[in-house]
Amino acid sequence: MSGASILVLEDSPRTGVENMQIDQQLLLTADPWEFVSCKPSDKIKPSILVRFYYWSEPTLSLGNFQSIKELEHAEDTFGHPELASIPWVQRKTGGGAILHDQEVTYSIVIPSDDSGVALSGKGHSEKLYRAVHESVVAGLVDLGLDASLSEACTCSVAGGKEKDKEPFLCFHRRTPVDVVVGNHKVLGSAQRRVKTGLLQHGSFLVSKSPYYPTLLGVGDLAQFPPAYRGFQARGSQDACRNWQDWLEGRIFQAIWGLIGSTKEIIRLNLRDSSVRIP
Amino acid sequence: MTLSPENLKYLSSHEWVYAPEDGSGVATVGISAFAVAELNDLVYMALPKVGQSVEAGQEFGEVESVKAVSPMYSPVSGQIVEIHEGIVDRLESLNSDAYAGGWLIKIKMSDPSQLDGLLDYQAYQKLLAQNG
Numbered sequence: 164m165s166g167a168s169i170l171v172l173e174d175s176p177r178t179g180v181e182n183m184q185i186d187q188q189l190l191l192t193a194d195p196w197e198f199v200s201c202k203p204s205d206k207i208k209p210s211i212l213v214r215f216y217y218w219s220e221p222t223l224s225l226g227n228f229q230s231i232k233e234l235e236h237a238e239d240t241f242g243h244p245e246l247a248s249i250p251w252v253q254r255k256t257g258g259g260a261i262l263h264d265q266e267v268t269y270s271i272v273i274p275s276d277d278s279g280v281a282l283s284g285k286g287h288s289e290k291l292y293r294a295v296h297e298s299v300v301a302g303l304v305d306l307g308l309d310a311s312l313s314e315a316c317t318c319s320v321a322g323g324k325e326k327d328k329e330p331f332l333c334f335h336r337r338t339p340v341d342v343v344v345g346n347h348k349v350l351g352s353a354q355r356r357v358k359t360g361l362l363q364h365g366s367f368l369v370s371k372s373p374y375y376p377t378l379l380g381v382g383d384l385a386q387f388p389p390a391y392r393g394f395q396a397r398g399s400q401d402a403c404r405n406w407q408d409w410l411e412g413r414i415f416q417a418i419w420g421l422i423g424s425t426k427e428i429i430r431l432n433l434r435d436s437s438v439r440i441p
Numbered sequence: 442m443t444l445s446p447e448n449l450k451y452l453s454s455h456e457w458v459y460a461p462e463d464g465s466g467v468a469t470v471g472i473s474a475f476a477v478a479e480l481n482d483l484v485y486m487a488l489p490k491v492g493q494s495v496e497a498g499q500e501f502g503e504v505e506s507v508k509a510v511s512p513m514y515s516p517v518s519g520q521i522v523e524i525h526e527g528i529v530d531r532l533e534s535l536n537s538d539a540y541a542g543g544w545l546i547k548i549k550m551s552d553p554s555q556l557d558g559l560l561d562y563q564a565y566q567k568l569l570a571q572n573g
Contacts, residue, residue: 226505226508227485227503227505227510228484228485228487228505228510255510256508256509256510257484257485257505257506257507257508257509257510258508285454285455285472285475285476285479285480285511286476286479286480286481286504286506286507286509286511287480287481287506287507287508287509288509289507338507338508351508352508353508353509353510354508354509354510355509355510355511356509356510356511357511357512358454358514
């Protein structure tokens with residue numbers, strides 16, 4: 164995959180609906196894409212796209228098959244009416260609901276014609292889940308955290324009644340490749356595979372949210388040395404931004420592990436009027 | 442002609458179609474055993490309603506497994522005349538039979554000639570071998 168390039172799409176805060184629409188558009192146009200921009204060149208044809216979300220307000224995103232009605236009855240959200248007070252949006256990927264507050268959300272889109280990530284099959288790409296999550300685990304361990312893959316499962320039994328008993332919130336569920344620090348899940352990802360490509364997005368918990376304070380993030384789970392104090396700033400945008408930069412590096416490491424080195428990393432800002440999604 | 446893998450036509454996205462020459466113009470559609478194995482631990486499936494129209498190559502439903510959602514694509518155009526009642530509540534049965542007992546929908550075809558553009562069993566096996 165020599166000559167491959169990564170496009171990082173930067174942005175500013177959007178509503179949940181807008182964020183989901185952008186991901187869906189990026190996935191359906193991954194044929195592959197041809198972005199038009201005045202800078203750095205007129206036409207950009209990235210091999211892989213990485214995007215970070217910016218949320219205009221705390222938002223709940225529901226898995227593709229979840230209903231907002233489950234919020235009132237599920238064991239882990241029953242008695243948390245504050246969750247019902249924030250906007251929600253339906254994702255096109257699977258898994259449980261995510262509270263997007265004090266966290267970093269990323270997405271990776273890979274066109275189907277890319278041969279580097281074995282996208283020819285049906286359903287999930289274990290390879291991509293594992294690459295990103297193992298890279299994050301390695302990075303957290305370097306920071307001194309007790310991080311690992313979950314290796315546990317609260318998975319549903321196919322088509323059976325057990326699927327209704329799964330926790331409503333993604334961070335209460337476990338799949339073997341989820342990233343945990345101690346017993347706390349801090350990164351979960353989900354995918355959507357269509358004919359044009361594969362979308363993986365995930366949520367990395369930075370610190371606890373007032374809307375559900377028992378879910379802890381990495382900033383709550385460790386004391387960082389002075390050089391990393393910016394990672395500890397709970398409840399601030401700065402901490403999320405610092406962790407986003409860190410997570411971007413881990414995602415690049417994962418991509419390089421899958422396809423080898425890339426030719427270039429290009430950055431475009433979706434708010435730049437010269438940038439048009441195909 | 443019976444509904445067995447050798448007698449089916451396929452899409453490269455791993456849906457199969459069975460269209461007996463019985464004059465009914467009704468095609469039976471499902472997903473291949475390879476797809477079921479790849480999907481691994483099916484959790485949810487959404488199917489269309491009877492009476493809905495579908496287009497060849499377009500989505501007719503969705504399936505979730507391992508937190509990944511994948512659309513299922515229709516091999517032919519037409520109108521849904523039957524769905525496999527109860528199959529979404531026993532998806533595990535697809536693991537043992539993705540074909541005769543694991544069909545998903547039946548379509549009254551609007552253009553049976555679309556079948557000619559699909560992969561036959563040998564071509565589908567070759568595709569699977571290529572994808573390794």
